[in-house]
Amino acid sequence: MTLSKEAGVLFDDEDHNDIQNPHQDGLVLTLYVANFFVRMILVDNESSVNIIQLETLKRMSIPESEIVTRSLVLVGFSDEAKNTVGEIKLPVHLEGVNSIHKFCVIDALTSSNIILGRPWIHDMKAVP
Structure with a gap:
């Protein structure tokens, strides 16, 4: 996967290893x-x-004190409503590009x- 300022995120042949085509899988990254x-x-x-799970933040050793308390109601595709614990801003690194993104924290x-x-x-x- 590469990040091009003009074209955005691009996937090359190496990214298709271990994928059987055609497929209907979701786009899952590391x-x-x-x-x-x-x-x-x-x-x-x-x-x-x-969205980030509270448990994921704990495994990352990020203290709950870093979470800004703000409760929002998120509704999933099954119409299940879930209140957020709060929000947190975290840096995300993708192919040489560092950016800060806001995440809603859920305890689920x-x-x-x-x-x-x-x-x-x-x-x-x-474009996923």
Whole structure:
């Protein structure tokens, strides 16, 4: 994967290793977030916010005091409503580009450690 200022995020042949085509899998990445290698990051163009699990922050040794308390109600695709614990800004590193992104913190276990939604997608000029 490369990041081009003109073209955004690009995937090359090496990124297609171990993928059987055609596929309907979601776009799942591994990135450096706050100097930690975080796996199972889902890129979701249906999400209007970036989301990180409270448990993921704990595993990254980021204290809860770094979270700005702000409760929002997030509604998932199953119409389940979930209140956020707060918000946190974290640096995300992608192919030589460091950027700061705001994440809503949820205290729930999901299949992804982080969900990168439209705010991140637009900042990175990515098309999932």
